[in-house]
Structure formats: structure tokens, C-alpha cells
Amino acid sequence: MKKSIAMLTTIGAVLFSSAFLHTTVEANPLQDIQNERAEIQADLSAAEEKIADVMIELEELNKKIEQVNNALTANEEKMKDTKSKIESTREEIAVIEGEISELEEDIERRFEILKQRMVSFQQSGGDISFLEVLFGAENFGDLISRVSAITKIAESDEQLMKEQEEDKTALEEKQGSVEQKLADLTAMKDELEAMQATILTQKEQNEADKKELKEKQEHLVALKTELENKDSSLAAVAAEIQRRAAARESSNSIVATSTTSGGGELTTLSKKEDKAPVKSVSKAPSGSISTVLNAGMPYLNSLPYVWGGGSPRTGFDCSGFVSWAFAQAGINIPSSTSALQSVGTKVSYSNIRPGDLVFFNTYKTNGHVGIYLGNGKFIGSQSSTGVAIAGMTSGYWDDHFAGHVRRVY
Template sequence: MIGKRGRKLKKSVVTLTTVVVVGLGSAFFSVDTHAESVNDLKQKQSQIQDDREEIKANLSDAESKIADVLIDLEELNKEIERTNNALAKNEEKMNETEKDIKATKEKVSELEDEIAVLEDAIEERYNILKERVVSYQKSGGDISYLEVVFGAKSFGDFINRVSAVNKISDSDTKLMEKQEADKKAVEDKKEEVVSKLDELKEMKVELEGMLATIEEQKSANEDKKATLKDKKKELVTMKEDLQVKDSDLASLEQDVKQSIEDATAPVVAQTSESNASSSNESSDSAGGKLSTLSSEKKSTPVAVKGNGNLSTAINAGYQYLGVPYTWGGKTPNPGFDCSGFVSWAFAQAGISIPSSTAGLSGIGTKVSYSDAKPGDLVFFNTYKTNGHVGIYLGNGNFIGAQSSTGLAVANMSSGYWNDKFSGHVRRVK
């Protein structure tokens, strides 16, 4: 879209420069040719003005998109910060879990060693008892007792049989029972620790999955951020290109205006040498300014009368006319955005109002534009409904911080601001 418009503008510039040179060169030879050239110049002047209005509309659109990108970047940076915090917390939890797993494994190993010692002690006691039984048998013991004892299928069964036949001392029996109870307690403890170890391992697997997901989110957010930065760069470049084209057209418009004034001035008889000199100078004037950036002339500001503190708010900005537009700016240095300026101006009068267009659009009392007075707030539908705001000065003029001009007085009776005026007017007091 910008490329096509750029070619259109370049074509208009070349065509218009040619018309200016030829028109001015022939203005001194014929009344008919003179009239035709002036009409042609006026048509071209109108064309330039239309092109400038279109460029300003595109500038406003680019600025609104840049604003949207900046908002998206701010939200994305917050999301990235939240993701990084979540990642850090999960990594910390992962480290704690790995430490717990290591400690639990060491505990399991200790319990296994403890169980092994108990099993050795029980086995040793078991062998001692068997020797006692053999000795008892050699000394003429009851064979039925031996059959009962050696018929045991397990150590527990052995103890039960020995106790049943009452051939082992009570102290030995109690010792054996205690060792068996100790072994069971250790095994129960080991089972509990192993269960905890399994839980920790499952938690580690879950944490690993969460970390992988967060890393993916982090990577996706970084990609989005890079895309938004590229988009911002592209829009800023587009904006700068549009500003240059508008400046070129402004310079050309001024040249055409001067050429019209020169062409409609009374013709004075001059020598051929003088005519040639005037023609060359006019041609140079029409074509030589295309590469020079120029700013529109500003009329001398006139203080607006109002009631009490309201006059202070209305006139506060005049001393800072030309201060550049700064997104989010609320002071003369480094500059204002539209709502920041309005809030600042009223603050100079001791009146506190919001510093956002959304907040300003609902304060005070709504009035019709036909009843608007100096000091009322006027709103314009730029990149959104009521996206731009200024302070009404009367006679169709307002003062505000515009992205294309900085802080300036603008007319809303016709042209771009008339088209964008939403009809929404608020009276603060």
C-alpha cells in the first residue's frame, strides 16, 4: 500500500514540478495561457492537499498501530516475566526433589544394611538353638521333641514349635521374638521409605514435564516478542517515510502557492533579459525545494479568555507549542501525548483529571458541540473511538498534542480533524 502511494506521490511531484515550470515560463506571453496555467496550478494545489490528507490519515493509522504494538509488547514482557518466575520456582522445586531422592535412597540403603545385620543375628541365634537341640538329643532327649522342632518350615514356625514343646528357656524365646519384631519394624520402615522414594520419582517426572512446557512457552513468547519488534520497526519506518513524503508535499504546496501568487500579480513590462531571469528564478523556486524538509507556519497564538482557573488550563500550553509528541508523555520535557497534555494543562490550574483518553471521555458533563465553550474537551475517532483529545479554544480550533505536529493549535472545522471529530464534548467545570 505504501509503495503504491509512494509511486503516486513521486509521479505527482514530477508532474507538478513540470507544470509549475512550464506554467510560469508561459505566464508572461499570453493572457489565455496565463489563466490556463493558474487554473492548472490550483488543481494541482488541490491534488497536493488531498494527498497530504491521505498521508496524514495513514500516519494516524500507523501511529495507532505502533501504540497497539507497544501495548502488546508491554503485556508480553509481563507474560515473559511471569513465565521466567514460574520456571525459576519449578527449577528450585526440581533441585529440592532431587536432593530428597538422594537422601531417601541413602536412607533405604541404611535400612537395608540394618536389616542385613538383624538377619545375621537371627540366623546366628537360630544356629545356636539348633546346636542346643542336638546336644539335648545326644544327652537322651525326647525324640518326639526333635521331630517337632526339625519339622519346622520357617523360622517363625520353629519358634512356635520350640515354645510349644517348652524345651527352650523363656529368655531365649523372648530374645528370638524381639529380634523378629525388630526385623519386621525395619522392613516396615523400609517399605515406607521406598514408597516415599517412588512418590519423589513420580514428582520428578511431573516436574520435568512442567519444565519442558514452561520452556516451550518461554521460547514461544520470545518468538512473539521478536515478531512484535520487527512489526514495530516496520511501522516506524513506514511512519518516517510518510512524514518525509508529507514534508516534501508541504514544501511543494508552498511553492505552488507562491507560484499562483506570482502568476496572478500584475504583469509589468520588462526587458527580455529581465523576463528570462524571472522565468528561471520561478522555475528554480518551484523545483528546488523538493528535497528540503519544511514545517508548516504557525500563527501567533492568542490567549483565550475563560472563567478563573479554567483560563489557566486553556492557555497553559501556548508557551510549549512545538514540543514533540511523546507516547505516554505527561510533561513538557520530554513531551506530551494527547491525554497527558490535557491532564497536565488542567493541573496547572489546580484541577485534577485523568491522564488517559478513556478516563477523560467520561469526566464532567457531556455537552453538544454547538454549545461548546473554550476549555471543553473535544474527542476524535483516530485509532479507536475517542482515541484523541484536545482542549477546545473556540471558533473551531483546539489545542492538543498531535503525533504529526507535536503540541499545536489545530482546526477541526474542516479537513482531517473535522472528519475524525466524534461529536463527543465534555465540560470539566
């Protein structure tokens, strides 16, 4: 690829050399061009395959990003629900703590009842043991009464103690269950937060991968465009070499007829042109058509579109660029689309060749003009890009091309 510029320079020199040099050297540059184009086209195919691979990767990555975003949303909803349950559980614990407080107060009250009963028993029987109370009975009936009273007090105390233990056990079980529930919810919340962090990290990595793929795609597209431009330039040079070779072959086939008249002057008959004379060309060309085709190459995508512009200093509009490019080869043509649409000779699109003017019906009929490069591409100053190469076999320019082609050389 690096030898393209040197090759184009060499070919340019060959195009202006003598007929002898043409016959002995020209075949090699043409073969070199064909070899170079084959390399470029192979690189183009490789670039297109890589672009296709990148697009597939981007599509797959977009699916992953969508999945991660869905997981992120679902995890956020789960976290929200878990936090809500944690708040509810804390409220439930607060209620249980209130119940605990009330139960503790009941237990305290029951303890006071037992205490009072014991005091009452001691007041009735004195500061003595149960046995002494029984032995202190005055008669058998009094003994039975005392035994019955002691039994009832014991049974009542036993029932109160049993209820106290049951309430305490139930309270502890309920408290433990709710505390376990809170612990489980808190652990779930911590796990969800860790999962959220992992998902966010994955999302950031996916976005970084997507950015890298986009940059790779842009680089490949730029490389493809560069290769297409080089291929178009080489195609134009090859076409010029072939055209000049064909012209020499046709010139060599013309039979020179000489007659002696008067002072013996030799008259040579030239080939008659089979097309109308070029209009508005003020002088014979001083350069080849390759000069026209390559004039704008140094300014690709760097000079803006300027209405009425006609030089690299100011920028170009479409007709100004075309007129300037031909002027570099010593071919003077008008600098307005209205005048250019009738200059030279009209040719059919089936006979188009590099260097022909192509017109497009944009804001008006023949409102835009460019220079055909070959392979369905033309160079011109476009309103959106400035000086650039564009394809005319599909898309916008194909839609606006009506087949108007002019030849001015």
C-alpha cells in the first residue's frame, strides 16, 4: 500500500513521455496498477469482513447489555421489596417488644399476687411452716379447713406459675422467630446489594466494550473509504493509460497519403473526429485527464463547500470545483452548472468514462455536477462534505442521477 504514491508519480511521468517510451515501458505501469488494485481489493474484502464481524459483535453485545439492564431493573425491584419487608419486620419487632413489656408487667403483677397471698397465709397462720399450721388446728374440722385452704393456695400458685412460664416461653419463641426473619431479610439485602454492584460492574464493562467496538468499526470504515479512494484513483490512471494506448493504436493505423503539387509539398491527411467539436474549450490541453481526476485528491474531506467558491484558498461549490480541476490540465470550461450542462459533447451513460461530467437533479434539473472517476464513483464538492468521492450507483446520488453525461476533452 505504501508504494501507491510513488507508483502514481511514476505513471504520471510515463503518460507524458515520448511515443517510444510508451511502447516500451507503459505495459509495466499498467500491470503494476492492476497488481496494486488486486491488493487493494483484497484489503477491501478483508475490511468488509471485519466490519461485518464487528457488527455481529455489536449486535450480540447489545443483547448482553439489554439482559444486564433487565437484571439490574429486576434486582432493584427485589431490593426495594426487601427493604420494605425489613421496615415491616422492624415494625413487627417494635410491636412484639411492646407485648413483651406488657407480659413482663403481667408477670410482675402475678408475682405480686403470689407475694400477697403468701403474706395473707402467713398472717392467717402466723410466721410458721405449713406443718405448724396443720398442727395448730383446734379440732378435726378446723384441720380439714386448713388443709383445704392450703391445697387451694398451692393449686392457685401452681396454675399462676404455669401460666407465667407458658407466656414467657411463647414470648421468647415469637421474639426469636421475628429476629430470625429480620436477620434473613438483612442478609438478603446485603446479598442483593453485592449482586447490584456486580451487575453495575458488568454494565460498565459492556459499555466500555461497546465503545471499543464502535471505535474499531469507525476505524475500519475509514480504512475502507481510504482503500476505495485509492482504488478509484488507480482505476482512473489505468483507464487513462488504456485510452492513450488505444488512441496511439488508432493513430498508427491511419494511412498517410501524400501527393506532389507545385513545389513538391507533402500533404498528410489526419483522422477525422467522429464527434462534434468541444465547446467552450479555449486552448489545447496541457495535461492528461489523470491531472483532472487527481486534482482534488489532496483536498478530500478537508475543503468546505462554499457557494460560488472556485479555488483551494476559498473552498468550492460543485461547478467551481469542476472548472478548477479541468483548468489544472489546461482545459478551460465554464464555472456554472447552467453553462456546463451544454458544454462539450453529450454521451450515453453506457459509454461513460473517467473524466466525463455527470449531472444530478437536486434542487433543480442538473443542479449538481461532478467528475466521473470510474467504478460508479465521482468526485465533486458536495454541500454536506465539501470535496469528496461519492458513489452514484445507490443511495441519494443514484436517486438523483438522470443519465446526463457530458465529455469535454
